[in-house]
Amino acid sequence: MQKLIVFFLLFFSLSTQAQEFIIKGKIIDLENRGIQNASVSLINENGDYLEYDFTDENGNYSIAFQNPKSLTITIEISCLGYGKISKIVSNSSQSENFILEKKAQILQEVIIESSKKVRVEQDTTTIKVASFGNKTEQTIEDVLKKIPGIVVLKDGTIKAHGVSIDKLLVEGEDMFDKNYKLLSKNLDAKVLESIQIIDNFEDNPILKKLNKSEKVALNLKLVKGKKNIWFGNVTLGSGVVSENRWKESLNLGLIRKKIKLFYLADYNNLGEKATDIVATDIHESNIFSEDRLEFKAKSLFQINNNEVALFSKTQSVFNNAFLNTLSFATKRKDNLSLRGVVYLAQDRQNQNSFSETRYNLEDNPISFTVNNFYNNRKTVASTEIELKYYPNDKNYVTNLFIYKINPNVTNSDLFFNLDEINQLLKNKNYTFYNHFNHTLQLSENKILNSYVYFGNDEIRENVNVLSPLLNDFLNVSARDVIRQRAHNNLFYIGDKTKLLTKFSNIDVTNSVQFEFSKEEFNNSFVVNTHSFPNYENFSNLKQLKFLFDNAIRYNFSKKIDFTALVSLQYINFESNNVTSSIFLVNPTLSLNIKKTGFGNFKLSYSENNTLPEINQLTTNFQLIDYRSFAKGTRYENPLKNTVATLNYSIYLDEKRFSVNSALSYIKSKSILNTESIITNDFNFSNLRQTLGGDNYNFSFSFVNYVRKLKLASKIENIQNWNSSPVNVNATEFTNSENYSNKIKYSVTSYFKKAINFDSGFSYNYTQSVFENIKTTNVTKDIFLDVNYTISKTILAECNSAIYFINQQNYSFNNIIINYNPVESKFSYRLVFNNILNENKFTLITLNNFTFYQSTVELVPRYLLCAVKYRF
Incomplete structure (x- = not known):
């Protein structure tokens, strides 16, 4: 507590000593009209840029800058189509207006720049x-x-x-x-x-x-x-060889000063998923900017589709996708704008797979096979309206409203070893969010931001399971259908008000946040009319939060700053009618060095104390798939981890050179861990609070363009080490260690010739050690994409990839012919997919004590002809 007091004393003493200067004014032309997007730069006696701004639509600018050592500074004004002017002024707060004259002679400069x-x-x-x-x-x-x-x-x-x-x-x-x-x-x-x-x-x-x-x-x-x-354009495509395929789409756009509009529609069965495009789980907390908080209710039952992440979806996913979206943005007045998005996304997926699972548990491995016939019908529809109001240069108001509906029906017929099992999941999801922001400039160096948010996310699940193994375990008739009904609902409302203060070289944020949330996580479990209370839960969670975030950023210069944040949280936590009062302290420190000749560096350290979620606090077992039961735990103590990261990057876009690397370490001090009992037919798992493990992650990417060779090469490497305690069919936890290494190299040509290529390879290595059993897996692939300009109107592509997996090779080869007639609004495209007709693929994955091998069907060979009309 003494450290906190010292911190706040230092915090406010620095604040009171800080100082800044403001220069503002207006840029107009000879006809007294404000000039928009004029560049206003402040330069010291050494010719170094101090700060800059661009004028708004009325020609106004305002620049807050640190106290320079020189007594005078230069204001430089420039704008495309006008002559550049400059003026020397003193380094004190004042108002400076300028008049720019049109200058046609700069046309030559514009042409040079645009090339x-x-x-x-x-x-x-x-x-x-x-x-x-x-x-x-x-x-x-x-x-x-x-x-x-x-x-x-x-x-x-x-x-x-x-x-x-x-x-x-x-x-x-x-x-x-x-x-x-x-x-x-x-x-x-x-x-x-x-x-x-x-x-x-x-x-x-x-x-x-x-x-x-x-x-x-x-x-x-x-x-x-x-x-x-x-x-816009219209595309019509149809398969003409082997299995029928189709692709239809429509693009429509309008760009005007007062309104911008896009209508996009697509219907295809080439593997891409429409619902995957939609953003979910948005949670943004910005120290010195606006926040956005959207929370989701927890789902209960899951059915696996066994997709292969290694391949593109056009190679391995059988899906009919439909997307229909309309977006518009309009200015009703100069200071009032409206944006809206309406979309409907639907997927109809049919996926077949065969998998083998083996649990490596000492001398008694458990294994089983699953032959799965998966069918899914998923829809996401949403309306999004955003209002932005800028009444004057001191007030800015926005309101964003989102409403979604997400029905989902999944059916899975499978053979577990030799037993026939059926799962049917009907899921209905209703969501709305509202975000209101009001930003007020109190003075030249103070801004008050008020953020009011609320939302509700509701999930209704109906599950029917027909499984002779599960029925035998429950001691009911083999043909009885097990019915599980779940109603999971989350409502929350909150307000976060933050005061941002800027001084000479110090930025300060003080925020107060209030949030109330109420969650329900309930399910019933019935066979015929008989219920099973041991597999039912009626959990509730109420949280009343008061958060006080105080941050200070000290700017040593324009390129170096140091930020310290302390988040104080008081939470009234009521779980299943048991109430706890919890006080959490989460500090964050970061050093940021950017835009130097050597690149950008960022070093950060944070301690995170969090609370368990409602699905982790269930009191009874719940059925989460046809063979798995899961149970939560009671709240004991906050969950804790420590995170340290080091980032380095440099981007020289003009030279097409970049380096991006990151090293992170996560120490889990207190986690909710899983105790598992695995039998030949079922998995039972329950949560228990334990010490955590360690996680190290390193990533590196390097891009370099060799001008003489007209080649750009890219090297990527991602490595991860982690250790964590695991308890499976045992009385105590045993440490599990995992390691993965991914290396990828690619090279792209930019020849001014008829032929160009994009080629590379990747190497993936995974290793798992558990109970002295070491398992490894290696996959490799090589790809080559070549495009050849046959004539001014015909362009050919050849895409090839070879995968080396489990001592087997898989080869994918596509040929695409593009025909673009000169001065024609029509273009034509011929896609010959999977020429060698690879039809099945087997992949092995490792995770702790689990060996998992999956075989999936691949999209068969087809020829797609498409015509596009642009207008």
């Missing part, structure tokens, strides 16, 4: 996509995968400069918010001219005045001629 493939201007990196593509790209996502500084993960998440993007903008407008994959996976690549990577992105104009944001956004710049007119 650059990559152009860096302060926090914005502009990349011309034509310089990095090969005209085979179909969607925005295909283009982004080839842009330096941008990485697209397997699930479609986009990272830029090593950070997951906050938004994907279109001509500066946010259209899809967190559901940006709806846009990136569907919008036609041909409409894109350039990509802008925006570092230090801040969407809130009030916070932007004081905040040094760490967010990153992408802005899509469309080709000329797409403004003020309707544009």
Whole structure:
């Protein structure tokens, strides 16, 4: 407690000593009209930039800057189409207005700049996509995968400069918010001219005045001629050889000053899933910016689809996908805007697989086989409305409302060894969230942000299980159907108010948060009319939270800062009518060094104390699949872990050179661990609070472009070591150790010739040691993608990949022919998929004491013909 008192005394003493200066004003033309997006820069006597800002739509700017050592500074004003001017002023708070004259002579400079493939201007990196593509790209996502500084993960998440993007903008407008994959996976690549990577992105104009944001956004710049007119395309595709396939899509867009609109629709059975595009589990807590908190109710019963993550979904997933989405953004007034998204995503998946599981438990291994016929019908429909109001330069108000419905029906017919079992799950999910933010500038160096949020997530599950093994265990008739009904509901409401204060070289945040949540996690378990209370739960959890977060960021310079955060939490925790009063302290320290000649460094340390979730506090066993029962535990003490991370990155986009590495260590001091009893037919597991283990993770990626060879190479490495206590069919916990190592190398050519390629290999090694039993597994693959320009109108692609797994080889080969007639709105595409007709695949995975081998069917050979009309 004494340390906390010392911390706060130091905190406020530094705050009172800090100082800053403000320069603000207006930039107008000779006709007294405000000039938007004019660059206003402050430069000291040595020629170093102190701070900068861009004028708003009325020509206003405001710059808060640290007290410079020099007595005078220079204000430099520049804007495209106007002459550059500068003025020397004293380093005190004042108002400075400027008049810019149009200057046609700068046209030559603009032409020179626009010819650059990559152009860096302060926090914005502009990349011309034509310089990095090969005209085979179909969607925005295909283009982004080839842009330096941008990485697209397997699930479609986009990272830029090593950070997951906050938004994907279109001509500066946010259209899809967190559901940006709806846009990136569907919008036609041909409409894109350039990509802008925006570092230090801040969407809130009030916070932007004081905040040094760490967010990153992408802005899509469309080709000329797409403004003020309707544009888009229609695609019709059908399979003509072997199993029938189809692909139909529609893109429709309108970009105007007052309204932007996109309508995207897609229907295909090529393996991609429409519902996977939708964002879930959004939980953002930003110290110096806005927060966003969305919580989900816990589901109970799970049915595995046995998909293979190693392959692309077009190779191994049998699914009919339908997507229909409409997004619009409009300005009702200059200071009032409205954004809306409506989407409907549906998947119809049929997946067959065969698996073998073996538990390596001393001298008595347990093994079984499962032949699974999986059928799933999933729908996600949502409406999202966001209002933004900017009445004056001191107030900014936003309100975001989201409503979702998510019905899901899954049927699984399987053979467990020789026993026939059926599982039928009907799941209905209803969700709504509301986020209200009001940001008020109290003074030149103080901002008050009030965030009010509430939501409700409800899940209703109906499960029918027909299993002779389960019926025999329950001592009921072999043909009786077991029915489990679950109703899981979460309601929460909260308010978080934070005061942000900026001084000369210190940023301070003090926040107070109140949150109330109420959860229910209930299920019944019935055979005919007879209930089984030992497998029923009626759990409830109420939490009343008061959180006090106090953070200080000391800016040694524009490139070096140190942040200290202390989060104090008082929680009234009522679980199953047992109440506890809990006080938690979570400190965080971080040192950030960025934009130096040697790159960016970040060192952080945090201690995290959390509480168990409601599904971990059940008092009885519950059926979670056809052969598994799980039970929670009573609350004892908070769960604790310590996290230390070291990050290093450097991005030289103009040279197409980058390094991104991270080293992290997690020490789990107190966790909820699983005690398991495994028999030939069933698994029983219950939670118990124990000491945790250690986890080390190292990742490294290196990209380098050799200008003379016109080749870009990329090396990636991810290694993970972890140890944790495990208890299986034993009276005490035994340590389990796991290690994985993934190495990937790829090379891409950028020849100014008819042929180019993208090639590489990967090596994956996993190892598990448990009870002196060591198991290992190795997989390798090689890929080669070649594109060849046959003529000005015909482009051919050949995609090949070979997988070396379990002493077996699997080869996938695709050929794609693109025909684009000159000056025609029509284009044609011929896709010959899986030429060698690989039909089955077997994969081995290891986890602690478990050996799991799965064999899945693969999408058979097909030929798809598609025609696209662009307008």
